[in-house]
Amino acid sequence: MILPLDLILLLFVVITGIAALQIKDLLGATIILGSFSFFMCLIYTEMGAVDVAFTEACVGAGVGTVLFIAAVHKTKRRSKD
Numbered sequence: 001m002i003l004p005l006d007l008i009l010l011l012f013v014v015i016t017g018i019a020a021l022q023i024k025d026l027l028g029a030t031i032i033l034g035s036f037s038f039f040m041c042l043i044y045t046e047m048g049a050v051d052v053a054f055t056e057a058c059v060g061a062g063v064g065t066v067l068f069i070a071a072v073h074k075t076k077r078r079s080k081d
Helices: 003-022 028-046 050-075
Strands: none
Touching: 003 028, 028 050
16 A cells, blocks of 8 residues: 555545535535545555445445435525525
8 A cells, every 4th residue: 555645545535525514505515425435436446445446436426426416406495595
């Protein structure tokens, strides 16, 4: 494992996790959660768990993000923030 790469990826994971919690726009939060899942996929690959990384990329960053975006588009705003 490459320590500087691991630390950079960990920093990106923490930043995207905090950003997803702090953002008020649902579509933006969905996109940030997709990037969180992608960075987790990179961490799993760096750790040598390629099968887990592939599953995370397909389900977390791929299908999950698409389903969240579809759910956000089905909702309606009640108030303008």
